[in-house]
Amino acid sequence: MQELLHENKVFEGITYAGKGISGREFDGCTFKHCDFANSDLSGNSFSECVFDNCNLSMAKLNGSKLQDVTFTNCKLMGVDFSGCHDFLFSVAFKGCTLDYTFFGKKNLKKTLFHSCSIKEANFTDTDLTQATFAQCDLLRTVFERTNLEKADLLTAYNYAFDPEKNRVKKLKISAQGALGLLAKYDLVVK
Template structure:
């Protein structure tokens, strides 16, 4: 099987379920309004790429390389980022839906999540030190044995984080968000 190489190319309004994405390496490419839902991306390498207004829900990512990839206004429901190739793994999200996705055990240092919905996302065993959650909804997101040192949660909400099961040294929280650190105690804060 031949592997294709694409550099600096823009892909617009393509439904890759009916028009297959060539297996290969994509560098400095833009994907705009494309549909990748439930596709197998296992042999793809994305470097310095941007996905805008794309649907990647339930995409299969085993072995997929995401190197400095930005997702803007994308739908990424149920994506197992923990199955991606971890070498040089670097992603960023703005105004995305990441519900039910998994980042289990990943190095996410300095990752930016901005205006993003992260319902029931699993961050167990991940390193989120110095990450930024800017205005994110973290309803039922899972933080277990997660490194959250110097992570910024000040403008985010609906999180529940157990300080005894996570590293929180110098993590930043707003006064209104402190209740999310006390959920396990059943304390009523008013």
């Protein structure tokens, strides 16, 4: 990975845990079974890349560009996405562990979260318009001043947030999920 530009390459089984990589551009690359836990990946550009079965827990992404990046069956615990470059920021998550992640102030319109654990994550001031949380566990995840208009939480579970502190027009939720919107009232529903 010493080159500055990598196009359409497959990186498999690479261990960069606790190390740093910066100033690199990855276009159309696939990362399989790679370990980037506690790595500093700041200042890199990832465009149309796929991370498959990788560990990126606690990785630093400050100033990194993530454009059309898909994470499948990855660990991303504790990752702070708020420092990523905003221009063309576009990600999708399938079967990932996103516990304790921070997405503050990110534009995540139409983002797909499918079969993910998103426990104690934070979406403060985030735009989740038309985002989909399919079969996701949102236990103790924070939604504050979040735009959830037309978002789909029909099959998501364990979420609880104040609809008065978020934009929820046309939010799709299940009847069971609606109880999570009433949590602040400490009601007994039978």
